Amino acid sequence: MPAFPHPKPIRRRTATVAMAVLAIAATVLASSPSARELELLNVSYDPTRELYEEINTQFAAQYQSSTGDTVMINQSHGGSGKQARAVIDGLEADVVTLALGFDIDALAVRGKLIPVDWQKRLPNNSAPYTSTIVFLVRKGNPKQIKDWGDLTHAGIGVVTPNPKTSGGARWNYLAAWAYAIHQPGASEATAQAFVRALFKNVRVLDSGARGSTTTFVERGIGDVLLVWENEAFLAKKQFGADTFEIVIPSLSILAEPPVTVVDKVVLRHGTRAVAEAYLNYLYTSAAQEIIAEHFYRPRDATVAAKYAERFPPIKLVSIDQDFGGWRAAQAKHFADGGSFDQIYLK
Amino acid sequence: MSPTALRLSSASRWRVTGSLPGFGASLGFTLFYLGLIVLMPLAMVVLRTFDLSWFEFVAKVSSPRALSAFKISFGAALIAAAINVLVGLLLAWVISRYRFPGKKIIDALIDLPIALPTAVAGIALTTLYAPKGWLGQWLLPLGIQVAFTPLGIVLALVFVGLPFVVRTVQPVLQDIEHETEEAAISLGASPVQTFLRVTLPTIAPALITGFALAFARGVGEYGSVIFIAGNMPMISEITPLLIVTQLEQYDYAGATALALVMLVASFALLLLINLLQSRLAARGQP
Numbered sequence: 208m209p210a211f212p213h214p215k216p217i218r219r220r221t222a223t224v225a226m227a228v229l230a231i232a233a234t235v236l237a238s239s240p241s242a243r244e245l246e247l248l249n250v251s252y253d254p255t256r257e258l259y260e261e262i263n264t265q266f267a268a269q270y271q272s273s274t275g276d277t278v279m280i281n282q283s284h285g286g287s288g289k290q291a292r293a294v295i296d297g298l299e300a301d302v303v304t305l306a307l308g309f310d311i312d313a314l315a316v317r318g319k320l321i322p323v324d325w326q327k328r329l330p331n332n333s334a335p336y337t338s339t340i341v342f343l344v345r346k347g348n349p350k351q352i353k354d355w356g357d358l359t360h361a362g363i364g365v366v367t368p369n370p371k372t373s374g375g376a377r378w379n380y381l382a383a384w385a386y387a388i389h390q391p392g393a394s395e396a397t398a399q400a401f402v403r404a405l406f407k408n409v410r411v412l413d414s415g416a417r418g419s420t421t422t423f424v425e426r427g428i429g430d431v432l433l434v435w436e437n438e439a440f441l442a443k444k445q446f447g448a449d450t451f452e453i454v455i456p457s458l459s460i461l462a463e464p465p466v467t468v469v470d471k472v473v474l475r476h477g478t479r480a481v482a483e484a485y486l487n488y489l490y491t492s493a494a495q496e497i498i499a500e501h502f503y504r505p506r507d508a509t510v511a512a513k514y515a516e517r518f519p520p521i522k523l524v525s526i527d528q529d530f531g532g533w534r535a536a537q538a539k540h541f542a543d544g545g546s547f548d549q550i551y552l553k
Numbered sequence: 554m555s556p557t558a559l560r561l562s563s564a565s566r567w568r569v570t571g572s573l574p575g576f577g578a579s580l581g582f583t584l585f586y587l588g589l590i591v592l593m594p595l596a597m598v599v600l601r602t603f604d605l606s607w608f609e610f611v612a613k614v615s616s617p618r619a620l621s622a623f624k625i626s627f628g629a630a631l632i633a634a635a636i637n638v639l640v641g642l643l644l645a646w647v648i649s650r651y652r653f654p655g656k657k658i659i660d661a662l663i664d665l666p667i668a669l670p671t672a673v674a675g676i677a678l679t680t681l682y683a684p685k686g687w688l689g690q691w692l693l694p695l696g697i698q699v700a701f702t703p704l705g706i707v708l709a710l711v712f713v714g715l716p717f718v719v720r721t722v723q724p725v726l727q728d729i730e731h732e733t734e735e736a737a738i739s740l741g742a743s744p745v746q747t748f749l750r751v752t753l754p755t756i757a758p759a760l761i762t763g764f765a766l767a768f769a770r771g772v773g774e775y776g777s778v779i780f781i782a783g784n785m786p787m788i789s790e791i792t793p794l795l796i797v798t799q800l801e802q803y804d805y806a807g808a809t810a811l812a813l814v815m816l817v818a819s820f821a822l823l824l825l826i827n828l829l830q831s832r833l834a835a836r837g838q839p
Binding site for chain 1: 613616617618679680683684685686700701779780783784785786787794797798800801802803804807
């Protein structure tokens with residue numbers, strides 16, 4: 208039914224053009240508010256690669272079904288301190304998920320990229336998962352290593368990364384210190400003597416945590432590896448349960464690898480909403496399950512109960528209560544001339 | 554490496570040799586390019602160091618740990634370069650003087666340490682020389698532990714520095730006119746005399762350049778050493794690792810202070826070597 212009395216060819220062309228314009232307008236309208244394509248960069252530390260691969264897929268699916276937006280999450284992994292420096296020097300991280308609060312503090316203090324109270328913005332000190340420091344020993348535990356005290360005995364070879372170069376290794380060192388300071392009649396001096404005796408037994412100080420695992424597992428150096436619990440599980444899984452055993456010491460430290468949105472970057476990218484949704488997703492029971500599957504201790508009580516067998520209870524000290532937070536711990540133990548340096552200077 | 558530059562300065566300050574024009578433009582480009590690629594990054598090192606007061610700088614670079622790291626880095630690099638001069642000369646000799654099956658492959662193998670990512674080299678060497686490694690397990694009963702000791706550092710530096718000596722000496726050896734050696738022999742010189750009095754003086758400048766290159770490569774080497782050194786403070790901790798340690802504490806100025814000392818010491822040593830080399834070269838061609 209011709210509505211316009213124009214000659215045929217012109218009418219058809221007009222209609223085609225009009226439809227094309229409408230189609231483009233419709234696409235533009237539809238795509239801008241309701242179905243955008245978003246991109247996030249998560250800058251993390253080394254051993255979380257597989258964890259975030261899985262979380263990213265799940266989150267992208269969940270986010271698309273709830274908002275219609277597709278989100279593509281890129282990952283960057285490396286030593287925690289090196290990653291923090293890269294972000295300070297301009298790596299455009301929307302979120303960072305690092306090994307210790309000290310490195311994220313640097314983003315606030317040196318980079319001015321986030322507020323100094325960043326750690327209060329998310330539940331549980333902004334750490335959606337935790338881990339702790341345990342011992343990995345060779346099958347059958349031939350040297351009968353049960354607790355921190357055994358590590359200082361003569362003839363025990365200990366492998367741990369250098370706490371001055373490895374963020375993860377700082378938790379190892381502080382766990383040893385905490386054990387010593389919790390012994391009856393302990394003092395700063397006995398704790399210092401304890402770590403000195405312990406590091407006398409350390410033959411190789413690798414610069415990173417994965418390097419230490421290689422030294423212990425593949426090079427066959429030492430009798431005991433001080434290691435994050437999730438790495439210990441991973442080593443067992445990779446090299447067979449009949450090659451290594453995990454020993455849980457009487458006391459250890461609550462390792463909290465925290466996460467945060469990088470404010471200056473999400474402001475530039477316009478990605479604050481999706482970045483916050485991403486970090487909040489880490490606290491959902493779905494993500495907590497993935498976290499437990501990857502051998503990190505979940506925060507969610509229900510999920511934790513489900514995996515109780517995997518993660519035995521352990522007496523844990525915390526960086527905030529026992530060491531006065533990262534800044535104090537760093538200054539006292541790991542700065543030049545700190546308690547770690549004292550070990551090697553006679 | 555600029556023996557020509559040094560000789561230039563001793564004769565006339567500006568001299569154009571050769572018949573092709575373009576001295577001004579090419580010198581201008583050279584200075585611009587060196588400034589952009591070499592001097593500006595180095596200037597940043599110096600600039601960053603100025604965040605420290607003189608007192609802080611001295612304290613940083615003269616701490617017992619820094620001093621021991623300097624000693625280990627420079628010591629290991631010098632030893633490794635010396636070993637490379639001896640072994641590299643032998644290899645260059647074999648490749649340039651004899652013909653044998655598989656020579657092409659050996660020739661290509663020599664460049665491999667340059668092409669290989671240094672971390673791969675470090676991991677491979679550690680796997681071999683660790684106490685349970687293929688070679689390490691036989692050395693251990695003899696009381697020799699290579700991996701995770703300063704010896705391991707020397708080994709890694711020998712590995713990465715080898716091509717520099719071979720590749721500088723080889724072309725000179727190939728260019729030596731056989732007639733001079735034959736003349737020496739026919740005039741009654743023994744083979745040893747011929748080598749010491751005729752061949753060695755000719756290749757000495759190239760050997761020294763090779764030594765300097767291997768040394769310079771070794772002093773700054775990080776990737777391969779880090780895996781095999783064991784990294785014990787005061788024992789097997791190299792300066793580049795100490796620099797990384799400073800960075801890990803977000804102490805950029807501390808890191809560049811150590812780097813500056815390395816830079817100045819390396820530059821002084823290289824200048825000295827160049828001077829020696831140009832003296833020898835001048836004596837070689839009357």
